[in-house]
Amino acid sequence: MARRIARWVGTVVGGSRFVLLTLAIVAQPVSVQAEPRLLGWQDLVPLGWPDRDPLDGQDISQLDDGDPEAQRLYAVLREYLDNAPVVPSLDNETVAIPGFVVPLRFEPQTQTIQEFLLVPFSGACIHVPPPASNQIILVNAELAARQFPAHPDAPVLVTGRLSIEHAESELAVSSYRLDASQITPYR
Template sequence: MTAHRLLLTRRRCLASFTALAGLSLGPGLTGAQPLPKPGPGGYTELRWDDLVPKGWDPMKQLKDRGIANPAALQDTDPKTQDLMRTLREAWDNAPTEPQLDGAKVKLPGYVVPLEDEKAGLTEFLLVPYFGACVHTPPPPANQIVLVVPAKPAAGFRTMDTVWVSGVLKAKRGESPMGASGYRLEAALVERYKAPAR
């Protein structure tokens, strides 16, 4: 990798870390709230915030070091490189929400294919925002779900939006695209449609 590409990768990584603070968790970083009642089919519809334990802050290492604007850090500074390693390690080991282990859930997200056969996807990651695990560094493990469909999911490509319903397990997994904190044994994978309000 050239020095220029390495600098661009670090910049994207810093931008991704900065963006996550307000992206899926919101400014309060409050984490999981009481779960709603199950809907049709007995599945509880989750938001991505529900996967994060209350009080866990993905930006803690930055705050502990008094860094208010990570984008202002110098890419070539060894302290920045050390910080990046520390953040990545913390995110890859992000805690999961224990109350969700074994729950029947329905969750929307973006597809990142892992295993694709002629019949369709047999394994993929579900992520909360476009480009996660593909164009930017992966989000924390508690924001990545490994999905194993009951039958191959045909007709889906990278970054398609879907609803996935199944039994959620707080089980860590490793893939070339990122560490996942959850595994969803899916009963159903369907194209995303906004819920009726």
Template sequence: MTAGQRRLLQGALLLAATVAATSAFAADVARQLKWADLVPKTMPAQPLQGKTFFGGSTPAPDGGPPPPPLAEGTFMSVKRRQPGNDRPPAVVPELDGQSVSIGGYVVPLDFDATTVKEFLLVPFVGACIHVPPPPANQIIYVKTEKGFEVGGQFDPVTVTGKINTTVAFTGLADAGYTITADTVEPRTK
């Protein structure tokens, strides 16, 4: 093999390695999602209505008397009324298995002091806690191996990881999606 052929072969190998590395990097880049991306295009979009913390209670759906107060310590064990909970959640199956990134607010489920390992990611402050939960396709159940330190309860975060369309049933609400998080980072407003 001549010196010229050797340089040509080295150049071709370098080019192939560069293309392979670029392709692998492109495959790992997380798709930026908005909450509307979680609703199938065949469904009519209904804007989520955030409610204020002091917005008052929701009247009973049948116009009857309000439900009795909950016993001390049972708040997390009572399933909340959730739009569409009488049928499977309408999810976008094409998202299954993709690497994604989405911003939202944390509703902690499993935590140790200020470290959270499991939580619901919701599109607006107070969802599932102070107001009835949004539809299941607007709630994401998030698991993170390492956990993350919670700042303020109403601080937004960005979650990056693999999403799947497995329904998660929690004590607060059903989630139409699950993300195994690689990172959970505070989001600048």
């Protein structure tokens, strides 16, 4: 709450005497916890993206994985997806978003996951190629690790400060980072 300081000042103006009250409000620091904004995965993608077909309509369904043309086209597609645009207004927002965990850093002594990729569907980055980088969030779970189970097979809701940060891991490229303050089962 602000502290108020009142000061009385006597002044003579044109022969009349009046009293001027000055009220100063001194701000006191107040800790306010921002209510997290609940996001869906579509909220991480700018309107109008994807903006083009990175393969220019080429049919790749008949190509073998080992075919040099298939490998070239996959590299073109990965380049496009790994550099997907972000939503600048989300930078430094307190958010909550549901998703699935792809562990990156596990602490065996405490049986906790310290860092992971949050992805929109189960198996992303492990069983199938990674989605676009704007659909992957690198999560620092160190602050929330004690409350976070080591075997998260089910979806979770991650709450914390979201920032725009391009990062590469051994599994995928992410365009966002979230410093988690809370991780809970998602129902």
